[in-house]
Amino acid sequence: MDLNLDELKRAMEKEGYVSEDDLAVTVYLALTLKKPLLVEGAPGVGKTEIAKVLGRVFDTEVIRLQCYEGLDENKALYEWNYQRQLLKIQILKDSCPHEDIEKDLFDEEYLLERPLLKAIRSDRRVVLLIDEVDKVDEPFEAFLFELLSDFQVSIPELGTLEARQIPIVVLTSNGDRELSDGLKRRCVYLYIDYPDIDKEVRILQMKVPEAGERLNRQIAAAVNYIRSNLDLRKQPSIAESLDWARALVALHADVLTVENLTRTVNLLLKNRDDRLQVLDGGVLDEIMRHALGEKAGEKGHTHCHCHGNLPASSN
Numbered sequence: 635m636d637l638n639l640d641e642l643k644r645a646m647e648k649e650g651y652v653s654e655d656d657l658a659v660t661v662y663l664a665l666t667l668k669k670p671l672l673v674e675g676a677p678g679v680g681k682t683e684i685a686k687v688l689g690r691v692f693d694t695e696v697i698r699l700q701c702y703e704g705l706d707e708n709k710a711l712y713e714w715n716y717q718r719q720l721l722k723i724q725i726l727k728d729s730c731p732h733e734d735i736e737k738d739l740f741d742e743e744y745l746l747e748r749p750l751l752k753a754i755r756s757d758r759r760v761v762l763l764i765d766e767v768d769k770v771d772e773p774f775e776a777f778l779f780e781l782l783s784d785f786q787v788s789i790p791e792l793g794t795l796e797a798r799q800i801p802i803v804v805l806t807s808n809g810d811r812e813l814s815d816g817l818k819r820r821c822v823y824l825y826i827d828y829p830d831i832d833k834e835v836r837i838l839q840m841k842v843p844e845a846g847e848r849l850n851r852q853i854a855a856a857v858n859y860i861r862s863n864l865d866l867r868k869q870p871s872i873a874e875s876l877d878w879a880r881a882l883v884a885l886h887a888d889v890l891t892v893e894n895l896t897r898t899v900n901l902l903l904k905n906r907d908d909r910l911q912v913l914d915g916g917v918l919d920e921i922m923r924h925a926l927g928e929k930a931g932e933k934g935h936t937h938c939h940c941h942g943n944l945p946a947s948s949n
């Protein structure tokens with residue numbers, strides 16, 4: 635780790651990740667202390683992206699273990715290559731019938747590396763992304779402890795394998811399940827909330843610059859209003875804001891209007907009831923008021939209630 639805090643923040647930014655100080659400090663500490671980083675937050679707030687960006691910052695491979703219910707060690711750590719073992723047995727039986735067949739069968743040669751083992755045995759320092767760890771059950775979580783605290787894994791037939799290079803480990807959780815204290819204790823913890831308007835504008839400007847600062851600010855303000863004032867089944871995340879911005883660009887919009895909002899709202903909200911709630915006349919007017927109250931280039935107007943000329947509501 636040869637970047638200082640400022641350099642890390644700038645390097646992440648250069649690779650397309652907008653981070654506030656808190657976030658950068660926490661990532662920096664995880665890297666410096668060589669501890670796994672556990673990132674928690676709602677879907678789509680930029681958790682997985684941290685691992686990908688770190689891969690780019692350190693110019694190294696990102697090895698991803700996507701978690702799901704029922705994930706087991708065979709899929710996460712290693713498996714024996716049964717077919718090759720069987721083949722070997724067959725050959726030995728035919729050619730040297732008196733040889734000890736089991737000898738050498740559990741050799742590294744017959745090992746199939748899964749993501750965790752691959753990360754441990756890599757000659758270079760890699761980024762190991764253990765994505766959506768809240769989806770696995772508790773025994774699997776406990777199985778991860780050895781890896782997370784000692785950077786080693788045990789394979790009965792081979793013994794303990796220590797990491798050749800300590801990987802940069804990033805775990806993410808959508809918070810569907812409370813993670814165990816044991817897991818949290820082994821990690822540096824980062825919570826990512828929905829961004830405020832300014833941060834979301836910066837992200838939009840980074841990812842969809844073609845929308846222009848004015849439209850991006852309107853999008854961020856509208857999304858911010860929707861998140862903080864409506865009781866939705868599924869809050870729009872940054873991923874949806876980005877999709878929405880791209881959709882508006884595709885329709886050649888340069889300002890937000892009731893009409894283009896209505897036509898693209900399905901990119902922002904994926905639930906029918908949520909959409910109906912937003913398309914309600916009164917709500918739509920409020921969203922537009924907040925979106926247009928945020929003038930391009932003006933910062934910190936989260937609570938601006940200035941009333942411009944509102945386009946006529948059409949629904």
Ligand SMILES: Nc1ncnc2c1ncn2[C@@H]1O[C@H](COP(=O)(O)OP(=O)(O)O)[C@@H](O)[C@H]1O
Nearest residue numbers: 650651652677678679680681682683837872873
């Ligand atoms: N701080 C950020 N800077 C730049 N892009 C971001 C940021 N946060 C989120 N994004 C973008 O939002 C989208 C969703 O992020 P992702 O990491 O996949 O979410 P999560 O893993 O939390 O569900 C991605 O396209 C990502 O690039």
Ligand SMILES: [Mg+2]
Nearest residue numbers: 681682765806
């Ligand atoms: Mg993710």
